[in-house]
Amino acid sequence: MTAVNQAYLVCASQRSGSTLLVASLAATGVAGRPAEYFEDLPDTGLPPQSQDWFSDYAGPDPDGVRALLHPAVAGRPDERSAQRWRDDILDAGTTPNGVWGGKLMWNQTPLLIEHASGLDANGGLRTAIRALLGVEPTYILVNRDDVAEQAVSMWRAVQTQTWVDDPSGGSPTVTAGADRDDAARYHAGAIAHLAAELAAQQQAWDRWFRDEAIDPIRVEFAELVRAPQATTASVLTALGLDPDLAPPPPLKRQGDGRSAEWVRRYRADAEAYGYPLTRN
Ligand SMILES: Nc1ncnc2c1ncn2[C@@H]1O[C@H](COP(=O)(O)OS(=O)(=O)O)[C@@H](OP(=O)(O)O)[C@H]1O
Numbered sequence: 240m241t242a243v244n245q246a247y248l249v250c251a252s253q254r255s256g257s258t259l260l261v262a263s264l265a266a267t268g269v270a271g272r273p274a275e276y277f278e279d280l281p282d283t284g285l286p287p288q289s290q291d292w293f294s295d296y297a298g299p300d301p302d303g304v305r306a307l308l309h310p311a312v313a314g315r316p317d318e319r320s321a322q323r324w325r326d327d328i329l330d331a332g333t334t335p336n337g338v339w340g341g342k343l344m345w346n347q348t349p350l351l352i353e354h355a356s357g358l359d360a361n362g363g364l365r366t367a368i369r370a371l372l373g374v375e376p377t378y379i380l381v382n383r384d385d386v387a388e389q390a391v392s393m394w395r396a397v398q399t400q401t402w403v404d405d406p407s408g409g410s411p412t413v414t415a416g417a418d419r420d421d422a423a424r425y426h427a428g429a430i431a432h433l434a435a436e437l438a439a440q441q442q443a444w445d446r447w448f449r450d451e452a453i454d455p456i457r458v459e460f461a462e463l464v465r466a467p468q469a470t471t472a473s474v475l476t477a478l479g480l481d482p483d484l485a486p487p488p489p490l491k492r493q494g495d496g497r498s499a500e501w502v503r504r505y506r507a508d509a510e511a512y513g514y515p516l517t518r519n
């Protein structure tokens with residue numbers, strides 16, 4: 240099993256800027272290989288499909304929403320033992336200097352706790368994380384104050400299945416093609432549903448850090464995208480790593496004029512119909 244000397248966990252919700260931060264940290268070569276190690280569902284061995292985000296959709300026009308979602312793909316159950324699961328994650332996430340990094344979205348916390356129960360860690364999230372890593376990690380909390388922008392970003396991603404724009408082509412979840420984006424449509428009910436989901440995740444992280452008396456390193460989306468290299472440098476410093484290794488941003492912004500137009504429309508619809516607009 241890979242020896243971990245130091246660990247950190249980037250805690251976030253979808254479309255908060257988390258990949259920009261972890262890709263920047265990964266590019267240093269000394270800050271672990273932080274990926275979303277906890278996203279795969281046990282019954283498919285795959286991340287949640289677009290439909291999964293809408294399984295409890297209670298807004299208007301459910302058939303219209305379903306028709307816009309990216310089609311599901313088949314998977315296979317993850318039959319690894321808990322020990323194998325842990326070894327795979329430690330191997331994949333650790334750089335040769337013994338630093339492990341990972342990214343955890345709040346919706347993935349039940350999966351992490353469930354896997355860790357096989358390691359005889361029968362408690363809450365903190366117990367599960369300690370059982371997995373064997374050391375107490377540093378926590379980094381990524382937040383996006385503008386939940387309308389965040390939800391629009393996710394509504395476009397669940398339609399197109401394009402989660403990242405990585406000019407290096409190194410990300411497995413790169414582009415789906417312009418045709419998928421042509422087929423994507425604005426839908427106020429769908430965006431409201433995602434805004435509620437993302438706001439709830441952010442609130443859950445706030446509650447958890449308060450309850451655990453942890454003061455995480457905080458990264459706000461607006462500041463991260465304004466100054467990605469400097470923000471990454473300050474996180475490296477907080478981790479005791481060399482801030483001069485912070486790279487220029489390895490990812491490109493995905494949002495464009497179309498996203499901005501959907502955000503404007505959503506804000507107006509949210510005012511009119513009482514849809515969520517803030518994270519609180
Ligand atoms: N370099 C750079 N500059 C500006 N913005 C950037 C950059 N890299 C990533 N991003 C934006 O981050 C948003 C994606 O967030 P996440 O990485 O947390 O999403 S994911 O759920 O993990 O896929 C998503 O936000 P939107 O632009 O609003 O769609 C990305 O475009």
Ligand SMILES: OC[C@H]1O[C@H](O[C@H]2O[C@H](CO)[C@@H](O)[C@H](O)[C@H]2O)[C@H](O)[C@@H](O)[C@@H]1O
Pocket residue numbers: 253254258274275278286287288289344402403410412
């Ligand atoms: O709903 C499926 C998943 O969508 C996002 O993850 C995908 O993009 C991430 C950023 O490139 C990548 O780290 C991940 O492996 C991809 O599956 C979202 O960040 C996930 O939380 C979500 O499960």
